[in-house]
Amino acid sequence: MKKAVILLSGGLDSSTVLYYARARGFQPSCLVFDYGQRHRVELKRAAAIARQAGCPCRIVTIRLPWGASALLDKRIGLPKRKAVDPREIPVTYVPARNIIFLSFAASFAEAIGARAIFIGANAIDYSGYPDCRPEFFRAFQQALDRGLRSGVQKKTIKIYAPLLRKTKAQIIRMGLKLKVPYQRTWSCYSGGRRPCGACDSCLLRRRGFEETGLKDPLLVTRTPGHPSHV
Amino acid sequence: MKKAVILLSGGLDSSTVLYYARARGFQPSCLVFDYGQRHRVELKRAAAIARQAGCPCRIVTIRLPWGASALLDKRIGLPKRKAVDPREIPVTYVPARNIIFLSFAASFAEAIGARAIFIGANAIDYSGYPDCRPEFFRAFQQALDRGLRSGVQKKTIKIYAPLLRKTKAQIIRMGLKLKVPYQRTWSCYSGGRRPCGACDSCLLRRRGFEETGLKDPLLVTRTPGHPSHV
Numbered sequence: 001m002k003k004a005v006i007l008l009s010g011g012l013d014s015s016t017v018l019y020y021a022r023a024r025g026f027q028p029s030c031l032v033f034d035y036g037q038r039h040r041v042e043l044k045r046a047a048a049i050a051r052q053a054g055c056p057c058r059i060v061t062i063r064l065p066w067g068a069s070a071l072l073d074k075r076i077g078l079p080k081r082k083a084v085d086p087r088e089i090p091v092t093y094v095p096a097r098n099i100i101f102l103s104f105a106a107s108f109a110e111a112i113g114a115r116a117i118f119i120g121a122n123a124i125d126y127s128g129y130p131d132c133r134p135e136f137f138r139a140f141q142q143a144l145d146r147g148l149r150s151g152v153q154k155k156t157i158k159i160y161a162p163l164l165r166k167t168k169a170q171i172i173r174m175g176l177k178l179k180v181p182y183q184r185t186w187s188c189y190s191g192g193r194r195p196c197g198a199c200d201s202c203l204l205r206r207r208g209f210e211e212t213g214l215k216d217p218l219l220v221t222r223t224p225g226h227p228s229h230v
Numbered sequence: 231m232k233k234a235v236i237l238l239s240g241g242l243d244s245s246t247v248l249y250y251a252r253a254r255g256f257q258p259s260c261l262v263f264d265y266g267q268r269h270r271v272e273l274k275r276a277a278a279i280a281r282q283a284g285c286p287c288r289i290v291t292i293r294l295p296w297g298a299s300a301l302l303d304k305r306i307g308l309p310k311r312k313a314v315d316p317r318e319i320p321v322t323y324v325p326a327r328n329i330i331f332l333s334f335a336a337s338f339a340e341a342i343g344a345r346a347i348f349i350g351a352n353a354i355d356y357s358g359y360p361d362c363r364p365e366f367f368r369a370f371q372q373a374l375d376r377g378l379r380s381g382v383q384k385k386t387i388k389i390y391a392p393l394l395r396k397t398k399a400q401i402i403r404m405g406l407k408l409k410v411p412y413q414r415t416w417s418c419y420s421g422g423r424r425p426c427g428a429c430d431s432c433l434l435r436r437r438g439f440e441e442t443g444l445k446d447p448l449l450v451t452r453t454p455g456h457p458s459h460v
Contacts, residue, residue, distance in 0.1 A: 062292055064334075068341035089379050096337035099377050103333040104294075107326035111298035131377035139376045142369040147329050147361035149319050 001027040003114035005105045008032050008057070010046030012205055013120030013163055015185045016175035018053055020162055021118045023178055029112060030057040031105055035064060035097070037071050038191035045186040052181055060104055069094040071189060078189055080198040089128050092189060092200060098131035102140055102159065109157045110150050121161045125168035125208060127200045137161055168208025183217035195219070231257035233344035235335045238262050238287065240276030241417045242435055243350030243393055246405035248283055250392055251348045253408055259342060260287040261335055265294060265327070267301050268421035275416040282411055290334055299324040301419060308419055310428040319358050322419060322430060328361035332370055332389065339387045340380050351391045355398035355438060357430045367391055398438025406444070413447035425449070
């Protein structure tokens with residue numbers, strides 16, 4: 001089987017990508033980042049999702065002590081109930097986050113002999129982060145091709161972002177077919193024990209489920225140890 | 231003054247770059263990586279060099295537990311007294327090291343409002359690492375221009391690699407003019423208390439000093455607390 005590194009956050013998109021890669025015949029190894037995010041509850045969710053999918057999971061701890069993001073610094077308020085405008089980059093932007101995550105993924109992939117990295121980035125129903133756009137991934141792919149031993153040896157490690165041009169509703173429909181356990185995923189940025197329902201990430205998720213006409217199983221299912229939010 | 235992030239390892243090249251950036255009117259902030267390297271003695275050297283240069287210094291701790299490098303895994307032997315062949319990539323290559331370091335540097339630079347990153351990479355007297363070559367830096371620059379908020383806002387964070395096309399002897403001559411305290415720098419990979427004189431990095435350094443006709447002050451000067459190696 002073809003090895004692949006999956007950047008898994010425990011959210012809806014990356015969990016869908018994990019199941020997608022598995023369905024495509026890849027043997028996934030998940031890479032999860034504890035980067036000081038306020039919603040660190042996602043770490044446990046990511047580990048649980050990897051376990052349910054039967055895939056190994058590594059948690060990498062990094063710190064970005066320079067902050068400059070509402071996800072890292074609780075003194076910066078999260079935008080609430082504000083329509084997401086992808087032309088604006090919100091305060092939840094973390095400088096170079098995907099650049100850092102992909103760099104570690106490339107190191108890990110090269111070390112284990114994987115030729116694929118999967119990332120759940122999306123440039124349609126998204127928060128406007130520049131490192132989620134196709135032009136960024138194309139450029140970063142070039143950097144890997146030139147900066148990695150495997151690239152120089154023509155054994156390219158390829159970045160796959162299969163959700164890049166899908167709407168959130170399309171992602172959810174695809175994930176449901178793949179039996180992604182959405183009740184275990186976590187999207188909320190707020191850092192509370194229940195989804196706040198008002199941050200960018202909750203809004204995008206809610207709109208996605210509304211468009212499918214389905215209920216978000218996270219909000220209706222009781223997960224052991226996690227009170228439901230109804 | 232123009233802020234700049236300097237990737238400082240405590241070695242000869244990056245220390246020269248720190249002094250070069252300062253002389254060019256930049257206000258340097260040093261970024262040093264504890265990445266599990268066997269020669270962690272370089273961390274103290276880097277901090278001391280930054281202090282002597284009067285520049286702030288941050289040490290970032292990361293781990294690459296997948297190893298796959300003689301610098302990370304002591305079970306992989308270091309090549310000794312072997313002429314460096316830049317067409318071969320040696321076992322001291324760390325997968326994606328400069329990619330990771332530059333990613334953090336970009337995050338830090340964007341957070342503090344710096345528009346410059348300096349790296350002491352060299353593609354002449356070097357070990358053949360692909361992420362030290364001009365084509366890699368060009369590609370990574372494109373990735374930053376497309377993936378960072380500052381890039382999208384046309385406030386490019388530029389990567390400077392002023393040593394890229396210099397010989398080691400040229401670097402040393404330049405550094406001596408800039409009064410780089412070479413007696414405090416550390417190049418050896420071995421992880422001992424004295425330079426081994428036989429690893430890639432020691433060989434490149436020695437050849438550089440030989441070409442200048444000067445003695446390496448690290449090998450003749452007694453640094454407090456560090457026995458000299460003569």
